[in-house]
Amino acid sequence: MNLRVGVDLGATKIQTLLVADDDSIVARKRRATPVMGGPDAVLAAVQETIEQLLARADQPASAISTIGIGAPGQIDAAAGVVLQAVNVAGWDQPVPVAEIVGEMFGVPVALTNDVQASMVAEHRLGAGRGRANLLGIFCGTGVGGGLILNHELWVGAGAAGEIGHTVIVQDGNQCGCGRRGCLEAYAGRGALEQIARDHHAAGHKTALFALMEEQGRSRLTSRVWLDACLQRDELALELIAQAARAVGTAAGSAANLLDVDCVVIGGGLATRLGDHFLNDVRIAAQPVLLRSDVANRIVLSELGDDCGALGAARIAGDRLAQR
Amino acid sequence: MNLRVGVDLGATKIQTLLVADDDSIVARKRRATPVMGGPDAVLAAVQETIEQLLARADQPASAISTIGIGAPGQIDAAAGVVLQAVNVAGWDQPVPVAEIVGEMFGVPVALTNDVQASMVAEHRLGAGRGRANLLGIFCGTGVGGGLILNHELWVGAGAAGEIGHTVIVQDGNQCGCGRRGCLEAYAGRGALEQIARDHHAAGHKTALFALMEEQGRSRLTSRVWLDACLQRDELALELIAQAARAVGTAAGSAANLLDVDCVVIGGGLATRLGDHFLNDVRIAAQPVLLRSDVANRIVLSELGDDCGALGAARIAGDRLAQR
Numbered sequence: 126m127n128l129r130v131g132v133d134l135g136a137t138k139i140q141t142l143l144v145a146d147d148d149s150i151v152a153r154k155r156r157a158t159p160v161m162g163g164p165d166a167v168l169a170a171v172q173e174t175i176e177q178l179l180a181r182a183d184q185p186a187s188a189i190s191t192i193g194i195g196a197p198g199q200i201d202a203a204a205g206v207v208l209q210a211v212n213v214a215g216w217d218q219p220v221p222v223a224e225i226v227g228e229m230f231g232v233p234v235a236l237t238n239d240v241q242a243s244m245v246a247e248h249r250l251g252a253g254r255g256r257a258n259l260l261g262i263f264c265g266t267g268v269g270g271g272l273i274l275n276h277e278l279w280v281g282a283g284a285a286g287e288i289g290h291t292v293i294v295q296d297g298n299q300c301g302c303g304r305r306g307c308l309e310a311y312a313g314r315g316a317l318e319q320i321a322r323d324h325h326a327a328g329h330k331t332a333l334f335a336l337m338e339e340q341g342r343s344r345l346t347s348r349v350w351l352d353a354c355l356q357r358d359e360l361a362l363e364l365i366a367q368a369a370r371a372v373g374t375a376a377g378s379a380a381n382l383l384d385v386d387c388v389v390i391g392g393g394l395a396t397r398l399g400d401h402f403l404n405d406v407r408i409a410a411q412p413v414l415l416r417s418d419v420a421n422r423i424v425l426s427e428l429g430d431d432c433g434a435l436g437a438a439r440i441a442g443d444r445l446a447q448r
Numbered sequence: 449m450n451l452r453v454g455v456d457l458g459a460t461k462i463q464t465l466l467v468a469d470d471d472s473i474v475a476r477k478r479r480a481t482p483v484m485g486g487p488d489a490v491l492a493a494v495q496e497t498i499e500q501l502l503a504r505a506d507q508p509a510s511a512i513s514t515i516g517i518g519a520p521g522q523i524d525a526a527a528g529v530v531l532q533a534v535n536v537a538g539w540d541q542p543v544p545v546a547e548i549v550g551e552m553f554g555v556p557v558a559l560t561n562d563v564q565a566s567m568v569a570e571h572r573l574g575a576g577r578g579r580a581n582l583l584g585i586f587c588g589t590g591v592g593g594g595l596i597l598n599h600e601l602w603v604g605a606g607a608a609g610e611i612g613h614t615v616i617v618q619d620g621n622q623c624g625c626g627r628r629g630c631l632e633a634y635a636g637r638g639a640l641e642q643i644a645r646d647h648h649a650a651g652h653k654t655a656l657f658a659l660m661e662e663q664g665r666s667r668l669t670s671r672v673w674l675d676a677c678l679q680r681d682e683l684a685l686e687l688i689a690q691a692a693r694a695v696g697t698a699a700g701s702a703a704n705l706l707d708v709d710c711v712v713i714g715g716g717l718a719t720r721l722g723d724h725f726l727n728d729v730r731i732a733a734q735p736v737l738l739r740s741d742v743a744n745r746i747v748l749s750e751l752g753d754d755c756g757a758l759g760a761a762r763i764a765g766d767r768l769a770q771r
Contacts, residue, residue: 258604258605270705272705272706274597279597279706280707281581281706281707281708282581282739284707284738284739285705285706285707286705286707287704287705287707288704288705290701290704290736290738291701291704292616292697292698292700292701293615293616293618294618295616295617295620295694295697297618302738304735370618374615374618375615377615378614378615379614379705381610381611381614382593382595382608382609382610382614382702382705383595383608383706384603384604384605384608384609384610385604412627412628413615413627415607415610415613415625416605416607
């Protein structure tokens with residue numbers, strides 16, 4: 126059997142897939158990212174997970190032809206090095222990920238930015254199949270984005286797609302990046318939690334934090350936001366509606382600038398909240414769009430939690446084929 | 449002699465150039481766009497102007513190899529038809545410009561959107577020479593924009609570049625397009641005039657309207673804005689500073705999304721106001737940019753009033769060469 130491995134190396138979760146030649150998923154495993162031990166511990170966890178998946182699929186390590194890894198932060202894709210990933214504990218120095226993981230399994234490793242990997246997956250295998258020009262907006266802890274132009278990933282000088290740091294409100298909310306009015310300051314889970322905590326501290330009633338504790342969490346996860354919305358918690362509904370409006374405004378502006386065919390909305394938060402969130406995004410984008418028919422082509426990611434890992438595996442396969 | 453003609457067919461002015469093979473300008477003429485008589489009168493004025501330029505250069509009509517026309521509004525470039533140009537009097541129905549002007553001179557005519565023509569000129573001959581990835585923002589009556597990606601004009605499904613209708617303030621100023629918070633509602637000369645009139649009517653002191661009358665104008669032209677700023681008119685300075693801030697915010701956001709190498713600021717208003725305006729744009733863009741070094745690569749258009757006509761002539765030459 127000829128298998129590829131796809132790894133989505135996130136700040137909180139590592140999603141790993143064994144993928145067949147036709148991009149079907151043979152096995153998957155999701156685990157927490159080690160918070161102690163830095164890069165060594167994280168890459169040991171990746172190794173262990175791949176070995177577990179091979180065992181589960183009853184395949185030898187030699188069945189793997191290539192490994193694709195999507196990682197957050199600044200990437201030197203050609204060198205296979207994560208330069209800096211401030212959200213992953215201990216990854217503040219360059220880590221030669223491709224070399225280290227390549228030596229573990231004796232196969233070529235392709236390293237990509239995680240959001241760019243997700244974009245490739247949605248374009249090749251997901252909600253953006255067949256679209257020449259595609260914008261992706263991924264709402265998780267932060268807000269990432271990516272662009273497919275003329276069927277190719279657009280990276281600009283290397284870092285294109287940063288729709289999370291486009292300004293939607295001049296002098297607006299403080300963003301975690303130090304700037305003001307960024308989309309991420311309205312639609313990132315980190316920003317939303319901070320706003321909710323401020324409201325809670327100011328005496329606003331909300332079920333958000335009780336739900337968080339019930340679920341044994343220390344952060345407001347996408348699941349907590351969903352459950353609070355399902356309970357019709359007013360603060361949760363209001364903040365999520367604001368987030369969707371912010372995403373819709375940014376999507377509309379970017380669609381006007383680039384004249385894209387399709388916008389894919391993904392990431393943990395958007396994926397969990399689903400159609401209701403999508404609908405609010407469309408309603409907000411509609412009055413902004415110059416081509417109003419684009420509103421119906423704002424769609425949810427189809428690949429959900431597998432998106433980044435599938436894209437990483439796809440990119441690795443493409444690179445191997447080019448050799 | 450082998451000459452190309454470039455025409456920038458604007459709502460208020462027609463700029464016409466005779467251009468040599470090396471893109472040097474042999475002769476130029478600028479005239480008001482006829483406001484009566486619709487397309488027939490406008491295209492007769494184009495014909496007359498080209499004939500005058502030929503006479504001035506002492507060249508026969510047969511010296512012209514091709515004519516390039518940049519026009520505002522919706523264009524079907526392949527068919528050579530202006531579908532609709534609401535800002536040009538009487539151009540509310542499709543006009544087969546390329547065919548009509550082609551028959552006048554017996555040469556092929558290339559029709560392009562005026563802003564896209566300007567973008568090509570700045571990339572090939574102006575401030576964006578040698579840049580692979582370039583954003584243009586043109587502040588005139590409205591705010592137009594264009595994109596060069598990988599050394600090619602990016603048109604998306606045909607209408608890309610509309611940075612004037614990206615939202616910089618959610619629920620912000622009403623824009624002439626019916627939307628809210630668009631860049632154009634802060635940095636277009638039309639919007640600026642309306643804001644100034646409102647302030648004036650509310651009793652704000654300003655020299656703007658006295659200057660307008662002194663100069664025999666019925667609108668606040670770029671020249672009027674410049675003169676008011678030079679006189680340190682407070683309202684003019686404040687509104688122009690706001691406009692520059694809006695342009696800087698939009699430029700920063702778009703640069704983050706696309707990771708462009710360079711941003712060219714042009715159009716009548718920006719060109720007249722010059723370095724002072726540019727400096728304010730840079731100051732506003734700086735805190736938005738993810739790559740702060742891009743601020744120094746926000747530059748003024750080098751081609752000024754010739755920009756659109758030069759680009760149209762260049763595009764016409766390229767198309768002829770491809771046949």
